[in-house]
Amino acid sequence: MMRLPFIARGGAIADLAAALDGARRSRGGLVLITGEPGTGKTRLAEEVVARADGFRVFWTWCTPAGAGGALRPWSSLVRELAAADASMARAVQQSPHLAELVTAAANSDTTHADPETARWRLSLDLAGMLATSAASQPMLVVIDDLHEADPSSLQLLAEMAPSLRPWR
Ligand SMILES: Nc1ncnc2c1ncn2[C@@H]1O[C@H](COP(=O)(O)OP(=O)(O)OP(=O)(O)O)[C@@H](O)[C@H]1O
Numbered sequence: 001m002m003r004l005p006f007i008a009r010g011g012a013i014a015d016l017a018a019a020l021d022g023a024r025r026s027r028g029g030l031v032l033i034t035g036e037p038g039t040g041k042t043r044l045a046e047e048v049v050a051r052a053d054g055f056r057v058f059w060t061w062c063t064p065a066g067a068g069g070a071l072r073p074w075s076s077l078v079r080e081l082a083a084a085d086a087s088m089a090r091a092v093q094q095s096p097h098l099a100e101l102v103t104a105a106a107n108s109d110t111t112h113a114d115p116e117t118a119r120w121r122l123s124l125d126l127a128g129m130l131a132t133s134a135a136s137q138p139m140l141v142v143i144d145d146l147h148e149a150d151p152s153s154l155q156l157l158a159e160m161a162p163s164l165r166p167w168r
């Protein structure tokens with residue numbers, strides 16, 4: 001399909017550039033891009049990635065009906081982080097919650113006696129891992145097709161969001 005030059009719409013790209021600038025100055029955050037199907041959410045995210053000079057960029061996405069396992073967007077993010085960096089790989093080895101997350105895609109029916117506590121611990125370990133990564137280099141994580149996310153992935157995102165504030 002022919003790819004047309006990007007047409008900047010309203011202030012969206014400026015808002016997102018401001019969010020990148022904030023992150024460079026240790027003012028991290030969560031930005032939601034919403035819109036009807038085919039209105040340019042993915043394209044806008046691609047344009048932000050193209051402007052994210054100096055950032056370590058991760059692109060992950062949600063799949064329909066939980067394909068790829070529960071928490072797929074997060075497990076793929078942690079797997080990529082661990083593959084990119086030895087200290088991140090160690091963080092995964094040292095956390096049973098992160099270790100389970102990266103293998104969960106192959107074993108998505110893992111059950112916990114107390115799933116709430118397990119997810120909370122996972123969110124703490126994940127926050128620690130992302131904070132360590134963001135301390136060495138500003139970080140941009142794109143989660144595409146969030147409307148397909150499983151409830152646990154959304155809950156994890158909601159739990160993580162407040163801790164992003166002081167990060168790059
Ligand atoms: N601002 C824009 N300028 C030029 N082309 C655009 C723009 N926004 C979107 N497009 C083009 O329109 C098409 C649909 O955009 P895109 O895939 O980003 O939509 P989407 O909102 O992510 O769709 P979906 O809801 O299906 O995921 C793509 O070919 C994209 O390159």
Ligand SMILES: [Mg+2]
Nearest residue numbers: 041042144145
């Ligand atoms: Mg899209």
